[in-house]
Amino acid sequence: MDRANSLKSGRRKGGRRPVARIELPTDTVSLARYLIGRLLVRELPEGVVSGRIVETEAYVVGDAAGHAYRGMTLRNRSLFLERGRAYVYLAYGSSYMLNVSSEAPGIGAGVLIRALEPIEGVEIMQRNRGAERLRDLARGPGRLAAALRIDRRLDGLDLCCEGPLWLGRGDDEAADIGRSTRIGITREAARLLRFYLRGSPFVSGPRLLNE
DNA sequence: AGTGCGATTGACT
DNA sequence: GTCAATCGCACTA
DSSP states (O other), X not given: OOHHHHHHHXXXXXXXXXXXXXXXXXXXXXXXXXHTTOEEEEEETTEEEEEEEEEEEEEOTTOTTSTTTTOOOTTTGGGGSXXXXXXXXXXXXXXXXXXXXXXXXXXXXXXXXXXXXXXXOHHHHHHHHTOOOGGGSXXXXXXXXXXXXXXXXXXXXXXXXXXXXXXXXXXXXXXXXXXXXXXXXXXXXXXXXXXXXXXXXXXXXXXXXXX
């Protein structure tokens, strides 16, 4: 690796360097695994909020549980963008969900980001959430979005460059990744498309499902 | 125009 | 453990 480059990135706090799109696996399941251990960075007027991604779910091509299953609509069109864009939608009238688009342009698929281990901006997260406990700040997709103040205005955003919301490389440590069924769906419920950082207390969902 | 339904959460028994 | 809130959106007519 280029020496100057490695020094420069090494100086960045917490591996806060954007993920290049070329590094993102095109395949949805590979992307879901790849995103475990990466950083999610939110830049707000009051400061930077970031965390390590510890839980994801893949919504693959032809997946009846996926929002893209019945084709492109005004709501889900971001799923059909190049990989590495934000797809944000409102679930149950109250919780926003953040996804990363996957596959090639024109193909509707993505990865739901379900939980974060808070790293920076804990106090801002606490204010956004109206909650104290570190463990609960971003455990669950709706809580995560609330903690990072993510809503539909960020839909379609490119997560591969620094901006209001972006993906950072993190430490590049090999993660011990577990696998299970996805949470809260009825169709295609048997498929093992949920991935999580094994042993992390910041992972959501029933522990019993964990492999 | 009307209807049904969630990729959830928080409150409560 | 159970359960209702809540509302944008897709689908039917």
